[in-house]
Amino acid sequence: MTEREFDTGPLDDLFAAARAAPPALPPALAARMLADAGRVLDERQAPRPAMPGWRAQLAEAIGGWFGVGGLAAACAAGLWIGLAPPAGLPDPVGLFGQSQTSYDLFQGSDLALALSEDG
Amino acid sequence: MAAPARIIEAPDDSSVRGDEEAALLAAFASGDRQAAAQLTARLGPRTFGLALRLLGDRAEAEDVAQEAMLRLWRIAPDWRHGEARVSTWLYRVTLNLVTDRRRRSRGRMAALDEVAEPADPAPGAARRMLDAQRHDALQVALMQLPERQREAVVLRHIEELANPEIAGIMEISTEAVESLTARGKRALAAILAGQRAELGYDDD
Missing domain, CATH: 1.10.1740.10 (RNA polymerase sigma factor, region 2, helix turn helix motif)
Structure with missing residues (x-):
C-alpha cells in the first residue's frame, strides 16, 4: 500500500488523540442552536395569515369596508333617484321613448317670413 | 424445508x-x-x-x-x-x-x-505564533493541507466515516476520496516530520 511508504505511526497517534478528545460543544453555542430550533417551531406553529380572498382584495382596493359602504349607498341613491325622481327633475322613465318628439323652437313663426320682413 | x-x-x-x-x-x-x-x-x-x-x-x-x-x-x-x-x-x-x-x-x-501593505510585519508574525501555540500540532499541520485533502482526511481519520459516505458528503467518487486521503496523509506526515525537526524534537 502506498500509505505504508512513510511512517504513519506518529500521525496515527495524533489522529487517535484527536478522536479521543473531540471538542466539546460550547454551552453558549448549544443554547443558540436550541433557541433557533424553538424559533423555527414557533414560526411554523404561528397561524399563518391567510391569503385574502378576492372580495377582501377588491374591498381593499376600493378603500376598505368603509369605501364599500359608501359605494353601496351611492348606488342605492342613484337607483332610487332614477326610479322615483324628486320634483324638478325629469322623470327618466317618462322621457324614455320620447327621443323622437320634435319641438317647435320658433313657436309657429316662419323663419322665411321673418327674414323677408327684415328686408 | x-x-x-x-x-x-x-x-x-x-x-x-x-x-x-x-x-x-x-x-x-x-x-x-x-x-x-x-x-x-x-x-x-x-x-x-x-x-x-x-x-x-x-x-x-x-x-x-x-x-x-x-x-x-x-x-x-x-x-x-x-x-x-x-x-x-x-x-x-x-x-x-x-x-x-x-x-x-x-x-x-x-x-x-x-x-494597504502592513507597515510592520512583526505583530502579524507574533500573533500567528501565538495562534499556533494554541492549536495542537495536528491542527497546525491540517491547516497547511489543500482544502479538499484536509476535508477528506478529517472525515476519514477524525470523524471515522467510511469512504462511500465521505464520497457522498464531498460529492466525489470513492476512488477520489481514497486518493485525497492518501495524499493528505502523506503530506501531513511530511509536515509533521518537518515540524519535529524545526522544533528540535529530533532526539539523537
Whole structure:
C-alpha cells in the first residue's frame, strides 16, 4: 500500500488523540442552536395569515369596508333617484321613448317670413 | 424445508444511530422541543468539531455549526426518511458552509491586500505564533493541507466515516476520496516530520 511508504505511526497517534478528545460543544453555542430550533417551531406553529380572498382584495382596493359602504349607498341613491325622481327633475322613465318628439323652437313663426320682413 | 441457518445480522451502531436521529427529526418536525435538545446533544458536537477542524478558528466554527443546525431545523418537516442519513446531510451542509466562508474570506483578504501593505510585519508574525501555540500540532499541520485533502482526511481519520459516505458528503467518487486521503496523509506526515525537526524534537 502506498500509505505504508512513510511512517504513519506518529500521525496515527495524533489522529487517535484527536478522536479521543473531540471538542466539546460550547454551552453558549448549544443554547443558540436550541433557541433557533424553538424559533423555527414557533414560526411554523404561528397561524399563518391567510391569503385574502378576492372580495377582501377588491374591498381593499376600493378603500376598505368603509369605501364599500359608501359605494353601496351611492348606488342605492342613484337607483332610487332614477326610479322615483324628486320634483324638478325629469322623470327618466317618462322621457324614455320620447327621443323622437320634435319641438317647435320658433313657436309657429316662419323663419322665411321673418327674414323677408327684415328686408 | 430447513429453516435458513443464516443469522440475521444486527444492524451496526451507526445505522441504529441514524434511524434514531431521523426519528428525532420527525418528532421535532411535529413540534417536540425535547427532540431538538437531543438532536443538539448528538449532532451539535460533531458539526462543531468538523467545522473547527476544517476552519481552525473557534468563532468561525461556531457560526458555521449554528447555521448548519438552523438549516436542519428548517428542513425537518420536509425530511424524507431513508434518503440520506441526518448526520451525512449535516456533514455535507457544514462542508459547504465552510467552503463558502473560506471563499468569502479569501475575497476579503485579496481586497485588503490591494488596499494597504502592513507597515510592520512583526505583530502579524507574533500573533500567528501565538495562534499556533494554541492549536495542537495536528491542527497546525491540517491547516497547511489543500482544502479538499484536509476535508477528506478529517472525515476519514477524525470523524471515522467510511469512504462511500465521505464520497457522498464531498460529492466525489470513492476512488477520489481514497486518493485525497492518501495524499493528505502523506503530506501531513511530511509536515509533521518537518515540524519535529524545526522544533528540535529530533532526539539523537
